[in-house]
Amino acid sequence: MLVTQYPVFQRFWYPVLPMADLADGPQSFTLLGQPLVLWLTEDGTPAALKDRCCHRSAKLSMGIVQNGGVRCPYHGWAYDREGTCTHVPQLDPGAAIPKTYRVESFQCQERYGYVWVCLSPDPLRPLPEIPEAADPNNRLIPQFYEPWHCSGLRVMENSFDNAHFSIVHAASFGVTEQPKPAKSEIVPLELGLKVYATVPVVNPPIQQQILNIPDSLTVREVESTWYVPFSRTLKITYPNGLMHLIFTAATPVSDSTSQIVQFCVRNDTEADASAASIIAFDRQVVDEDKLVLESTDYNTPVDVTVEQHMPSDQPGIVMRRQLAALIKAHETDLLPA
Known part of the structure; x- marks a missing residue:
């Protein structure tokens, strides 16, 4: 059984990182072959996106946390926890950001001191209750x-x-x-x-x-x-x-x-x-x-x-x-x- 070949395994929650690791800024983790970037938003809760900027595919995990979002290290594009691009430094002030400027987001929460991620919007089971x-x-x-x-x-x-x-x-x-x-x-x-x-x-x-x-x-x-x-x-x-x-x-x-x-x-x-x-x-x-x-x-x-x-x-x-x-x-x- 090769787990990456069966999409059903994406419908479960997995612990991926200790919460404490996010204190130092964005972190990377690969779950079921999917590269993720994880960081802490302004309210201290974790967020997870695909670890690729939609512009030129740079790793967002190499960037920084800014205003609760993650900023790409290449051209400075910024994304919120939903994967929506919120800032493009190269655009004129006040210019609308195209809706296509976005990165895939994933469900993410903290439990037992760890960050848990589910790659599917429809988990088959909740997080383990201990x-x-x-x-x-x-x-x-x-x-x-x-x-x-x-x-x-x-x-x-x-x-x-x-x-x-x-x-x-x-x-x-x-x-x-x-x-x-x-x-x-x-x-x-x-x-x-x-x-x-x-x-x-x-x-x-x-x-x-x-x-x-x-x-x-x-x-x-x-x-x-x-x-x-x-x-x-x-x-x-x-x-x-x-x-x-x-x-x-x-x-x-x-x-x-x-x-x-x-x-x-x-x-x-x-x-x-x-x-x-x-x-x-x-x-x-x-x-x-x-x-x-x-x-x-x-x-x-x-x-x-x-x-x-x-x-x-x-x-x-x-x-x-x-x-x-x-x-x-x-x-x-x-x-x-």
Whole structure:
């Protein structure tokens, strides 16, 4: 499955940039092969346009923010958040700007500290709702923002795969003596998936300190949610009541590259466990996954007969079947010219 070949994937919201990055002026990002320019308007909300001036195709992301709009670095043409050209320095004062002077705009909003973009005016699903992130008693910790050379579907399947823990994560939390994966309760949604499991884990000394758990062996109560197509939450609850919820998005830059956006939400404080120590442990786990996932074929098949499977692959099989059905239901959609 090559995501840029199916227009239906343009009808979902994706996190593309940390909001903080826009403080320095216009920024560029490529979503599903579409180059974007993003900036903050006068009211502090983000805006997104195609990253090409309609005059001579210069990158608007190389320009500056001026009067709440973005100004082209080549001839100074300025555009508002709707993509309408609002100023052409070379025209006589008071001259009307032709209505054809415009750039394609895209839906854009802020959520969870990130800029989200939908390339279609008609999204199939709203942004993921994460109640734990909205709870003022919890803290949100930004973790990772980096490109991975693999498909979003591989990242999502891996997130629901209990069978790789004892192998891939043997150095972090996997129980090497127990390669048989924990059983899961799988609940398919109309577009998405929930999985519940009780997973035995090893807690190395640094993790015992972070979790305030003095035991090297314990269990995680896990509730995982897949948001079609390439986002998920992993909500882990430990025996002492600690909640560690991880949100991960594999935002599709191209067919072969995904931008990994990850943050966590916890119901403890910095005094209980520093953000730096939490990020350090999750970094180890993420790097273990990345090493393997970047070795996989990014053209991930949604046809379940193409690759071989085992019983614990059921969440991934559900994902593939849902995406195959989604593509088929929208196969008459046309890519924009």
